[in-house]
Amino acid sequence: MEWMQRYLATALCVALLLATHSHAAGKRRKDRQTGSSPSWWGGSGGSLLGEATGSDFYTSTHGLVQTHPTRGRLPSFGGEKTLDFGNRAQQVLAQNAHLSTPEQCARACREGEPPRICYFHFTLELYNVLGAACQVCTPNATNTVWSHCQCVLADGVERGILSANRMLPGPSIQVCENDKVVIDVENAMEGMEVTIHWHGLWQRGTQYSDGVPYVTQCPIQQGNTFRYQWIAANAGTHFWHAHTGLQKMDGLYGSIVVRQAPSRDPNSNLYDYDLTTHVMLLSDWMHEDAIERFPGRLAVNPGQDPENVLINGKGQFQDPITGFVTNTPLEVFTMTPGRRYRFRMINSFASVCPAQLTIQGHPLTVIASDGEPVQPVVVNTIISFSGERYDFVINADQAPGAYWIQVRGLGECGTKRAQQLAVLRYARGPYEPSSPRPLYDVGLPQGVVLNPLDAICNRQRTDAICINQLKNAQHVDDGILQERPDVKIFLPFRFLFYRPEELFTPHTYNRYLVAPNGDHVISLVDEISFVFPPSPPLSQIDDIPPEQFCNGDNRPPDCGANCMCTHKVDIPLNAVVEVVLVDEVQQPNLSHPFHLHGYAFKVIGMGRSPDQNVKKINLKHALDLDRRGLLHREFNLPPSKDTIAVPNNGYVVFRFRADNPGYWLFHCHFLFHIVIGMNTIMHVGTHADLPPVPPNFPTCGDFLPPITGPH
Numbered sequence: 001m002e003w004m005q006r007y008l009a010t011a012l013c014v015a016l017l018l019a020t021h022s023h024a025a026g027k028r029r030k031d032r033q034t035g036s037s038p039s040w041w042g043g044s045g046g047s048l049l050g051e052a053t054g055s056d057f058y059t060s061t062h063g064l065v066q067t068h069p070t071r072g073r074l075p076s077f078g079g080e081k082t083l084d085f086g087n088r089a090q091q092v093l094a095q096n097a098h099l100s101t102p103e104q105c106a107r108a109c110r111e112g113e114p115p116r117i118c119y120f121h122f123t124l125e126l127y128n129v130l131g132a133a134c135q136v137c138t139p140n141a142t143n144t145v146w147s148h149c150q151c152v153l154a155d156g157v158e159r160g161i162l163s164a165n166r167m168l169p170g171p172s173i174q175v176c177e178n179d180k181v182v183i184d185v186e187n188a189m190e191g192m193e194v195t196i197h198w199h200g201l202w203q204r205g206t207q208y209s210d211g212v213p214y215v216t217q218c219p220i221q222q223g224n225t226f227r228y229q230w231i232a233a234n235a236g237t238h239f240w241h242a243h244t245g246l247q248k249m250d251g252l253y254g255s256i257v258v259r260q261a262p263s264r265d266p267n268s269n270l271y272d273y274d275l276t277t278h279v280m281l282l283s284d285w286m287h288e289d290a291i292e293r294f295p296g297r298l299a300v301n302p303g304q305d306p307e308n309v310l311i312n313g314k315g316q317f318q319d320p321i322t323g324f325v326t327n328t329p330l331e332v333f334t335m336t337p338g339r340r341y342r343f344r345m346i347n348s349f350a351s352v353c354p355a356q357l358t359i360q361g362h363p364l365t366v367i368a369s370d371g372e373p374v375q376p377v378v379v380n381t382i383i384s385f386s387g388e389r390y391d392f393v394i395n396a397d398q399a400p401g402a403y404w405i406q407v408r409g410l411g412e413c414g415t416k417r418a419q420q421l422a423v424l425r426y427a428r429g430p431y432e433p434s435s436p437r438p439l440y441d442v443g444l445p446q447g448v449v450l451n452p453l454d455a456i457c458n459r460q461r462t463d464a465i466c467i468n469q470l471k472n473a474q475h476v477d478d479g480i481l482q483e484r485p486d487v488k489i490f491l492p493f494r495f496l497f498y499r500p501e502e503l504f505t506p507h508t509y510n511r512y513l514v515a516p517n518g519d520h521v522i523s524l525v526d527e528i529s530f531v532f533p534p535s536p537p538l539s540q541i542d543d544i545p546p547e548q549f550c551n552g553d554n555r556p557p558d559c560g561a562n563c564m565c566t567h568k569v570d571i572p573l574n575a576v577v578e579v580v581l582v583d584e585v586q587q588p589n590l591s592h593p594f595h596l597h598g599y600a601f602k603v604i605g606m607g608r609s610p611d612q613n614v615k616k617i618n619l620k621h622a623l624d625l626d627r628r629g630l631l632h633r634e635f636n637l638p639p640s641k642d643t644i645a646v647p648n649n650g651y652v653v654f655r656f657r658a659d660n661p662g663y664w665l666f667h668c669h670f671l672f673h674i675v676i677g678m679n680t681i682m683h684v685g686t687h688a689d690l691p692p693v694p695p696n697f698p699t700c701g702d703f704l705p706p707i708t709g710p711h
């Protein structure tokens with residue numbers, strides 16, 4: 001209680017209403033819940049939430065930037081031209097007059113307007129939730145774009161985190177198509193190396209900025225700053241996140257929105273507004289560092305499932321033992337009656353849990369997935385996996401009021417019943433919905449579901465739409481749809497289970513993950529467990545011994561069941577590639593989302609074996625189905641994606657034209673599966689096809705000089 005008292009003694013009046021919940025020294029305490037009415041999100045004074053946020057702007061489909069009539073003022077940033085991205089950022093901006101600030105770049109996009117160079121500075125730090133910053137200020141209500149306040153509330157449970165610019169999520173990058181984006185990533189995290197990946201950006205010509213450690217760059221060392229530079233060449237909803245270790249799950253992520261002129265978006269006629277604040281970033285949240293769960297414990301909080309879900313870094317937490325609920329603010333999205341709004345949902349989960357999004361009383365017209373436009377479909381619930389993005393339109397045509405947004409963690413998240421709520425509200429209406437809060441077990445009605453987990457995808461149905469049933473809203477390269485691809489790659493993946501006596505033998509140190517049921521596993525793709533090389537092939541190919549690399553046709557001699565090497569598949573430049581992913585994991589509630597760097601691919605088919613006698617799919621059976629023409633394929637406007645969940649006990653078929661040379665990581669997007677080897681590298685083209693290594697590009701590698709004699 002001492003902490004609470006100290007907090008109350010010095011806090012601002014708003015903080016008085018903040019009940020916090022801390023796990024100190026491993027024991028749970030029931031904290032006093034303060035305040036009677038939750039006026040944090042009752043909006044007393046009106047300066048925190050909803051209408052009165054200073055950072056909204058409205059982009060009409062006619063390309064106009066306008067302030068809302070009731071708002072009557074332009075975005076305000078405390079009277080300063082640049083936002084608080086740190087003193088170094090101010091210096092760079094002062095010395096480079098041709099750079100634009102983040103808020104100058106977050107604009108409506110018009111065809112024919114010159115692109116900008118958008119400059120960002122990320123300071124990555126060890127930080128905390130509910131630190132003393134919360135005595136100094138109250139956090140920006142819509143933390144999605146920028147914040148001057150350094151208070152991170154998360155779900156009201158105190159813990160250490162990793163943060164970019166003391167924000168959760170980190171800063172949002174919002175630019176127009178073809179802008180150049182420059183991000184100085186300053187690693188101020190003691191004892192940690194880091195890289196940032198720009199998930200969804202293709203990095204054509206800037207392969208060195210893809211942010212994959214030991215593949216496209218050496219990780220950024222502590223105290224060092226690495227300048228990422230890329231062109232926002234493909235519009236859409238994307239995100240950035242740490243690609244090193246387990247850091248992403250501790251808070252290193254944020255949204256990226258690449259807008260385009262309405263004339264270039266085939267679905268722009270379906271919405272009136274595309275607000276900077278209508279980004280919906282979903283993340284799973286633990287109450288301890290993610291590394292606490294790796295390799296994983298047997299008894300106390302086993303497995304890797306999160307305690308909670310956050311929506312734009314916000315939420316509340318109900319203690320399962322005491323029933324105590326924190327009263328931190330929920331995220332609020334505001335709409336004007338009668339208007340149609342584009343929402344941009346990002347699944348930034350790190351665990352294996354799918355996220356199920358439902359919004360009370362409002363159907364969702366899905367218009368894009370992973371940034372790529374699809375022909376609109378109307379659903380009521382979207383199930384998404386780590387790494388996926390879905391854009392949808394909501395028509396504010398219901399009775400003005402407030403409505404619940406429910407995000408439920410499915411699969412393993414069902415054990416702890418992790419879910420989060422947010423509010424969809426009509427301007428000038430109440431902040432709190434009048435209906436009771438949807439519960440994990442008694443949630444909002446699902447209605448029509450996008451991306452059903454049952455993966456019955458080979459026929460039209462009234463209750464669900466599968467990803468392979470979406471139609472591309474744009475013309476698809478005919479070459480991709482030719483009957484025979486140039487290269488066909490079958491990639492089965494599974495876990496390898498170790499017996500403890502195999503794993504814990506003297507003088508061997510094999511990596512492993514302890515699954516929730518106590519199984520000790522590593523991941524295999526095509527019977528290979530991926531290890532990162534000691535230097536990045538993109539920048540230091542000559543420093544890597546050729547024996548480091550392997551693939552299904554080139555297994556190292558004496559490579560046993562736990563074959564460890566850098567799995568690399570070589571693909572000729574411009575080939576039409578077909579990949580068939582086959583789920584040999586066979587864990588009933590687990591579907592693995594695979595993400596391809598450098599591309600969007602076309603989803604040609606997905607499903608399960610049509611053969612009723614086959615209980616479990618495997619590579620042999622998938623090959624057999626393919627030979628018999630029974631792998632489901634649809635060539636009429638297949639949708640583009642960069643992340644696709646393989647139905648459990650099922651398969652996915654996708655294609656792409658390999659016209660972007662590089663070393664592109666292809667991997668399960670579950671964080672804990674990356675670190676046990678569920679990756680491959682798609683190596684497209686040759687070194688001659690790649691841009692040269694930039695001067696002074698950092699290097700890394702083993703240091704093993706000859707050992708000289710005693711004298």
Ligand SMILES: NCCC(=O)NCCc1ccc(O)c(O)c1
Nearest residue numbers: 352412515516519521586587672
């Ligand atoms: N009879 C098969 C049981 C089985 O497949 N056990 C592993 C499940 C697992 C592995 C890794 C994870 O990350 C995870 O969440 C769950």
